[in-house]
Amino acid sequence: MAHPLEDTLIAKQITPTAMRLLVLDVLMKQPAALSLTDVEELLQHADRITVHRTLKTFTDKGLVHRIEDGSGAVKFALCEPSCTPEHHQDLHVHFFCTRCRETSCLPAVPVPAVALPGAYQVQETSLVMKGLCPRCAGDTSTPAPTMQ
Ligand SMILES: [Zn+2]
Numbered sequence: 326m327a328h329p330l331e332d333t334l335i336a337k338q339i340t341p342t343a344m345r346l347l348v349l350d351v352l353m354k355q356p357a358a359l360s361l362t363d364v365e366e367l368l369q370h371a372d373r374i375t376v377h378r379t380l381k382t383f384t385d386k387g388l389v390h391r392i393e394d395g396s397g398a399v400k401f402a403l404c405e406p407s408c409t410p411e412h413h414q415d416l417h418v419h420f421f422c423t424r425c426r427e428t429s430c431l432p433a434v435p436v437p438a439v440a441l442p443g444a445y446q447v448q449e450t451s452l453v454m455k456g457l458c459p460r461c462a463g464d465t466s467t468p469a470p471t472m473q
Protein backbone atom coordinates (compact mmCIF):
# COMPACT_ATOMS: atom_id res chain seq x y z
CA MET A 326 0.00 0.00 0.00
CA ALA A 327 1.33 3.40 -0.94
CA HIS A 328 2.13 5.63 1.98
CA PRO A 329 3.07 9.22 1.08
CA LEU A 330 5.26 9.76 4.15
CA GLU A 331 7.15 6.51 3.59
CA ASP A 332 7.58 7.33 -0.08
CA THR A 333 9.05 10.73 0.82
CA LEU A 334 11.63 9.06 3.08
CA ILE A 335 12.47 6.33 0.58
CA ALA A 336 12.91 8.93 -2.18
CA LYS A 337 15.67 10.47 -0.05
CA GLN A 338 17.16 7.05 0.76
CA ILE A 339 16.05 7.18 4.38
CA THR A 340 14.80 3.93 5.90
CA PRO A 341 11.34 4.59 7.34
CA THR A 342 11.07 4.06 11.09
CA ALA A 343 8.20 4.95 13.38
CA MET A 344 10.05 7.99 14.75
CA ARG A 345 11.13 9.24 11.32
CA LEU A 346 7.56 9.02 10.05
CA LEU A 347 6.31 10.94 13.08
CA VAL A 348 8.91 13.70 12.72
CA LEU A 349 8.25 14.02 8.99
CA ASP A 350 4.53 14.21 9.64
CA VAL A 351 5.06 17.07 12.12
CA LEU A 352 7.31 18.95 9.69
CA MET A 353 4.80 18.58 6.86
CA LYS A 354 1.89 19.81 8.94
CA GLN A 355 3.58 22.98 10.17
CA PRO A 356 3.83 25.94 7.83
CA ALA A 357 6.73 27.44 9.80
CA ALA A 358 10.22 26.07 10.46
CA LEU A 359 10.56 24.15 13.72
CA SER A 360 13.30 23.93 16.33
CA LEU A 361 14.29 20.69 18.04
CA THR A 362 12.25 21.80 21.06
CA ASP A 363 9.21 22.57 18.86
CA VAL A 364 9.33 19.07 17.34
CA GLU A 365 9.81 17.52 20.76
CA GLU A 366 6.80 19.38 22.14
CA LEU A 367 4.60 18.51 19.17
CA LEU A 368 5.56 14.85 19.55
CA GLN A 369 4.57 14.39 23.13
CA HIS A 370 6.87 12.14 25.12
CA ALA A 371 9.40 11.80 22.31
CA ASP A 372 12.98 11.27 23.36
CA ARG A 373 14.99 14.42 22.64
CA ILE A 374 18.12 12.56 21.56
CA THR A 375 16.14 10.42 19.12
CA VAL A 376 14.41 13.49 17.68
CA HIS A 377 17.80 15.20 17.38
CA ARG A 378 19.26 12.18 15.55
CA THR A 379 16.26 12.01 13.26
CA LEU A 380 16.61 15.68 12.30
CA LYS A 381 20.33 15.17 11.70
CA THR A 382 19.63 12.21 9.42
CA PHE A 383 17.03 14.26 7.54
CA THR A 384 19.52 17.12 7.14
CA ASP A 385 22.33 14.79 6.01
CA LYS A 386 20.04 13.17 3.43
CA GLY A 387 18.76 16.44 1.96
CA LEU A 388 15.23 16.15 3.30
CA VAL A 389 15.38 19.18 5.59
CA HIS A 390 17.61 22.20 5.87
CA ARG A 391 18.83 24.10 8.91
CA ILE A 392 18.02 27.74 9.41
CA GLU A 393 19.87 29.98 11.82
CA ASP A 394 17.39 32.80 12.26
CA GLY A 395 19.12 34.62 15.09
CA SER A 396 16.59 33.43 17.67
CA GLY A 397 19.27 31.24 19.23
CA ALA A 398 17.64 27.95 18.24
CA VAL A 399 18.41 26.24 14.94
CA LYS A 400 15.21 25.67 13.01
CA PHE A 401 14.45 22.92 10.51
CA ALA A 402 12.28 23.08 7.41
CA LEU A 403 11.56 20.65 4.60
CA CYS A 404 13.71 20.96 1.49
CA GLU A 405 12.69 21.19 -2.10
CA PRO A 406 12.22 17.68 -3.57
CA SER A 407 15.27 18.27 -5.78
CA CYS A 408 17.68 18.61 -2.84
CA THR A 409 20.31 15.91 -2.42
CA PRO A 410 22.81 15.31 0.38
CA GLU A 411 25.57 16.73 -1.81
CA HIS A 412 23.63 19.65 -3.11
CA HIS A 413 21.03 21.57 -1.20
CA GLN A 414 19.17 23.61 -3.78
CA ASP A 415 17.05 25.56 -1.38
CA LEU A 416 19.14 28.69 -1.24
CA HIS A 417 16.13 30.83 -0.55
CA VAL A 418 15.48 33.74 1.74
CA HIS A 419 14.08 33.03 5.19
CA PHE A 420 11.86 35.39 7.10
CA PHE A 421 11.78 35.70 10.88
CA CYS A 422 8.71 37.40 12.30
CA THR A 423 9.64 39.50 15.31
CA ARG A 424 6.10 39.32 16.67
CA CYS A 425 5.04 35.66 16.44
CA ARG A 426 8.70 34.49 16.24
CA GLU A 427 7.93 32.09 13.40
CA THR A 428 10.50 31.48 10.70
CA SER A 429 9.24 30.82 7.19
CA CYS A 430 10.89 29.59 4.00
CA LEU A 431 10.39 31.86 1.01
CA PRO A 432 11.18 29.33 -1.75
CA ALA A 433 10.24 31.80 -4.48
CA VAL A 434 12.88 34.29 -3.29
CA PRO A 435 16.42 33.07 -4.07
CA VAL A 436 19.40 34.33 -2.10
CA PRO A 437 21.13 36.83 -4.40
CA ALA A 438 24.64 35.99 -5.58
CA VAL A 439 27.24 37.95 -3.65
CA ALA A 440 30.71 38.43 -5.11
CA LEU A 441 33.45 38.20 -2.51
CA PRO A 442 36.96 39.55 -2.90
CA GLY A 443 40.09 37.50 -3.41
CA ALA A 444 40.57 34.11 -1.86
CA TYR A 445 37.41 33.83 0.21
CA GLN A 446 35.86 30.41 -0.30
CA VAL A 447 32.18 30.35 0.55
CA GLN A 448 30.84 27.18 2.17
CA GLU A 449 27.41 28.36 3.07
CA THR A 450 25.17 31.32 2.46
CA SER A 451 22.04 32.25 4.32
CA LEU A 452 19.84 35.29 4.30
CA VAL A 453 17.35 35.86 7.08
CA MET A 454 15.12 38.89 6.86
CA LYS A 455 13.25 40.09 9.92
CA GLY A 456 10.02 41.96 10.34
CA LEU A 457 6.33 41.19 10.43
CA CYS A 458 4.86 38.20 8.63
CA PRO A 459 1.68 38.81 6.60
CA ARG A 460 -0.50 37.53 9.41
CA CYS A 461 1.12 39.77 12.03
CA ALA A 462 1.35 42.77 9.70
CA GLY A 463 -2.39 42.63 9.31
CA ASP A 464 -3.00 42.31 13.03
CA THR A 465 -3.32 45.79 14.52
CA SER A 466 -4.82 44.64 17.80
CA THR A 467 -1.49 44.19 19.54
CA PRO A 468 1.31 46.77 19.77
CA ALA A 469 4.31 46.44 17.51
CA PRO A 470 7.25 44.62 19.11
CA THR A 471 10.03 46.66 20.62
CA MET A 472 13.40 46.30 18.98
CA GLN A 473 15.94 44.24 20.86
ZN1 LIG B 1 4.16 36.75 12.61
Ligand SMILES: [Zn+2]
Pocket residue numbers: 390392402415417419429430431
Ligand atom coordinates in the same frame (compact mmCIF):
# COMPACT_ATOMS: atom_id res chain seq x y z
ZN1 LIG C 1 13.99 27.26 3.89
